Amino acid sequence: MIESTIESIHEVPAAEWEHLARPAGLYLSHRWLAGEEKDPTATRAYALVRDPEGALLAAAPLSLVHEEPNDSYQPRAVLPPHLGPRVIAGARRGYHNTPLTAPGLGPDRRDACLTRLRDAARRFAAHHGTTHWWPYLTAPATTLLTPLYADPALHLEDDALIPLPGTGIDDYVAALRRRRRAGIRSERRDFTASGLDVRRQVLADCVEDAAFLLAGHQQDHGHDRDGVDAMTALLERQAGAMGSEARVVAAYDGHRMIGFCLYYHYGSTTWIRAAAHDRRHPAPHLYFNLTYYLPIEDAYAHGASALHVGMGAIEAKRLRGAAVSGLHALVDLPPAGPR
DSSP states (O other), X not given: OEEEEESOGGGSXXXXXXXXXXTTOGGGSHHHHHHHTTOTTEXXXXXXXXXXXXXXXXXXXXXXXXXXXXXGGOHHHHSOTTOOOOEEESOSSSSOBOOEEOTTOOHHHHHHHHHHHHHXXXXXXXXXXXXXXXXXXXXXXXXXXXXXXXXXXEEEEEEEEEEOOSSSHHHHHHTSOHHHHHHHHHHHHHHHHTTOEEEEEEGGGSHHHHHHHHHHHHHHTTOTTOOHHHHHHHHHHHHHHHGGGSEEEXXXXXXXXXXXXXXXXXXXXXXXXXXXXXXXXXXXXXXHIIIIIHXXXXXXXXXXXXXXXXXXXXXXXXXXXXXXXXXXXXXXXXXXXXX
């Protein structure tokens, strides 16, 4: 195997990277990572493992973090106090992380690739005087990587994924328990009767309206740094990087947006990225329709078989058919030796 470390995702052809990333998820896709390179809060690198013929076998983004605006990715907020890694291995955003390996690798070859990725992350971190960690690893990724680290995995959060059986939202509803079927039909019916204008558009066409609502949502949850300017810059970067892939479904009262959901169709899954609504505007079941039912309709139209709804409000997501699994962190320890 041949190891290398490069400085930009653009040094790897998109099709070659996507062969590994597509089964893994949106936040490790070539296009998403290209957009993240414009974020000045970290320096990026990419660990690659190839076979002697040059075929890409495994890969992992590496991020040396200079400033972390998201509390959930700050080691001091989610890790034991004696651990302070500054390099993130894998996805830095999205709360969904895994190392990338080529489909079809046998267990021995896959494990050898993972060891190479760990060693590359360790060298990159040591070069910058720190250590590395893998935050928000999926359950399968945790199982694969845990034998490579001295300390056991730490549970951080739970992750929710809603399966979408059949070919339309009626099939989704029919797969739920009887009481839930009646409740969801009522929530959809009451929302439709409210007369709000539902619009589907690309993010670039509604950045300012969405950023205003998202800033209010963040500040309601105690994230005072996430003001309108910060949220506008964040959404503009996503809109520029993802283009027509950044989809928004929004509810309007006249000309005023009162709620939106941003999502992406990637692989066989539709990924919810952000949602917010104006809590001062009374509208029946606005949040549930924007966050679940309207994206589910679009997911079916796009041929997706699952809706990734992520962390938080886990019981509400279970009630809407979500399967829940753990998200973990693995942290590399400093090398042994005198202080």
